Amino acid sequence: MSLKIIVGTQWGDEGKGRIVDLLSAQSDIVARYNGGDNAGHTVNVANHTFKLHLIPSGIIHPHTSGYLGNGLVINPKSLWTEMEMLRDLNIQVSPERLKISFAAHMITPGHIALDRAREATRGKGQIGTTSRGIGPAYTDKVSRNGLRMLDMLDLQHFEEKLRRHLQKVNTELSVNFQTAPLAVDPIVEDYLNYARLLQEYIVDTGDLLDQALQAGKQVLAEGAQGMLLDIDHGSYPFVTSSNVTATGVFSGLGIGIQPVEKVIGATKAFQSRVGAGPFPTEVEGEMATRLRGTGDKPWDEFGTTTGRPRRVGWLDGVLLRYARRINGLTDLVLTKLDVLSGLPEIKICTAYRDQNGVTYSTPPLGISDLDQFTPVYETAPGWQEDLTSVRQWEDLPENAQAFVRFVEQIGGVRVMLASVGPERSQVVSVPA
Numbered sequence: 018m019s020l021k022i023i024v025g026t027q028w029g030d031e032g033k034g035r036i037v038d039l040l041s042a043q044s045d046i047v048a049r050y051n052g053g054d055n056a057g058h059t060v061n062v063a064n065h066t067f068k069l070h071l072i073p074s075g076i077i078h079p080h081t082s083g084y085l086g087n088g089l090v091i092n093p094k095s096l097w098t099e100m101e102m103l104r105d106l107n108i109q110v111s112p113e114r115l116k117i118s119f120a121a122h123m124i125t126p127g128h129i130a131l132d133r134a135r136e137a138t139r140g141k142g143q144i145g146t147t148s149r150g151i152g153p154a155y156t157d158k159v160s161r162n163g164l165r166m167l168d169m170l171d172l173q174h175f176e177e178k179l180r181r182h183l184q185k186v187n188t189e190l191s192v193n194f195q196t197a198p199l200a201v202d203p204i205v206e207d208y209l210n211y212a213r214l215l216q217e218y219i220v221d222t223g224d225l226l227d228q229a230l231q232a233g234k235q236v237l238a239e240g241a242q243g244m245l246l247d248i249d250h251g252s253y254p255f256v257t258s259s260n261v262t263a264t265g266v267f268s269g270l271g272i273g274i275q276p277v278e279k280v281i282g283a284t285k286a287f288q289s290r291v292g293a294g295p296f297p298t299e300v301e302g303e304m305a306t307r308l309r310g311t312g313d314k315p316w317d318e319f320g321t322t323t324g325r326p327r328r329v330g331w332l333d334g335v336l337l338r339y340a341r342r343i344n345g346l347t348d349l350v351l352t353k354l355d356v357l358s359g360l361p362e363i364k365i366c367t368a369y370r371d372q373n374g375v376t377y378s379t380p381p382l383g384i385s386d387l388d389q390f391t392p393v394y395e396t397a398p399g400w401q402e403d404l405t406s407v408r409q410w411e412d413l414p415e416n417a418q419a420f421v422r423f424v425e426q427i428g429g430v431r432v433m434l435a436s437v438g439p440e441r442s443q444v445v446s447v448p449a
């Protein structure tokens with residue numbers, strides 16, 4: 018039995034999609050276990066850039082199947098749009114290849130309206146959500162009022178449930194937020210249509226995954242977001258509403274821990290964050306522009322889902338150690354090493370210092386109050402060479418090799434692979 022897990026170790030956008038694409042070559046099933054269309058996973062293959070929000074990045078390989086687990090919140094319209102986008106590119110998207118858990122929850126325009134309205138009233142405490150209705154859909158799930166994909170299998174029951182839900186949303190919009198109500202009938206008509214289109218994809222994915230694992234198939238679990246956005250272990254309240262960490266795989270796919278072979282952390286060689294919340298190693302000014310890019314290159318740091326400029330900073334080793342602990346990481350993939358070329362020196366945060374001068378090597382009292390700490394940096398010498406055509410470890414400049422080893426030492430976990438560009442081939446295996 019073989020289950021590999023890919024989890025982002027930062028605040029998202031570490032390059033998970035491209036790593037999943039790479040590892041999909043040896044996988045039979047790629048399964049998303051958390052989040053919704055707040056995710057934006059980019060995969061570059063043969064001059065085409067795929068931007069996937071819901072469908073697992075493995076779908077691009079013709080031999081894999083993609084599963085959407087019960088831990089997701091699914092906007093049927095986004096899902097259908099993505100399915101059509103892939104079909105237009107001659108990628109087969111059939112019920113044989115794509116399977117949706119009956120127990121996944123559904124996002125409606127009601128959740129999106131509530132997401133916007135709740136954000137607007139948060140004032141300075143705004144989270145900077147992706148406005149995709151993620152928080153309100155998960156809120157309905159835990160308060161046991163949610164709509165599930167299963168509901169789509171009985172159209173009459175679905176219509177009644179959807180109408181009740183939209184009426185409740187409209188009451189909340191007008192009473193709590195003095196906002197105009199949503200027109201219910203067009204939404205119901207739309208959603209009944211998506212129900213007809215998606216019905217044949219809705220199955221018990223947990224059971225199918227179990228059968229596949231028992232039969233010796235290779236399964237890859239694709240995390241969305243980054244673990245510092247995890248609802249339990251992230252920088253609460255500036256987080257998303259799901260379990261991003263590796264532990265979310267088991268509740269979000271309906272399988273046990275027995276088949277786990279590797280937990281691979283996707284880590285960018287620096288750090289980024291979209292939306293609000295603490296970011297101790299954030300940089301501003303010229304260095305921020307240098308790390309972010311100006312938007313002329315496809316991989317520059319602008320949100321895949323919302324287009325917002327990402328906040329950027331140096332790699333935070335304290336939080337990397339935290340990610341190792343919470344996820345039980347066995348390996349790291351270090352992405353975007355090429356972006357650091359040309360810098361005279363590179364900083365890595367190795368500890369935090371508080372106002373009294375006390376230093377910490379792990380985040381004290383979790384990571385919600387990170388703003389009170391100053392990062393303690395160590396500085397590594399940079400390299401001038403362009404890395405984008407390097408494919409062998411021996412061909413990496415000495416200082417780039419030393420940087421990779423430094424990340425291993427600071428994080429306490431081995432780097433198995435470093436990437437030097439967004440294309441499939443732009444990776445370097447790192448010897449143990």
Ligand code: GDP
Pocket residue numbers: 025029030031032033034035056057058059060061315316317321352353354355356436437438439
């Ligand atoms: P994800 O959400 O973790 O899948 O990451 P995103 O797709 O949102 O953002 C990562 C961006 O970096 C995408 O544009 C990728 O194509 C790009 N990318 C990934 N790895 C590398 C790399 O090693 N070098 C460069 N230059 N770009 C990369």
Ligand code: IMO
Pocket residue numbers: 025028029030031055056057058144145146147148149150151152240241242243246255256257258290291292293321
């Ligand atoms: P991928 O999978 C980066 C952030 C939002 C916001 C917070 C809550 O591409 O790494 P939400 O809409 O989830 O309620 O927003 O989480 N966020 C992400 N940031 N990458 C993502 O996904 C994200 N998904 C959500 O910006 O700060």
Ligand code: MG
Pocket residue numbers: 029030031056057058059321
């Ligand atoms: Mg992304």
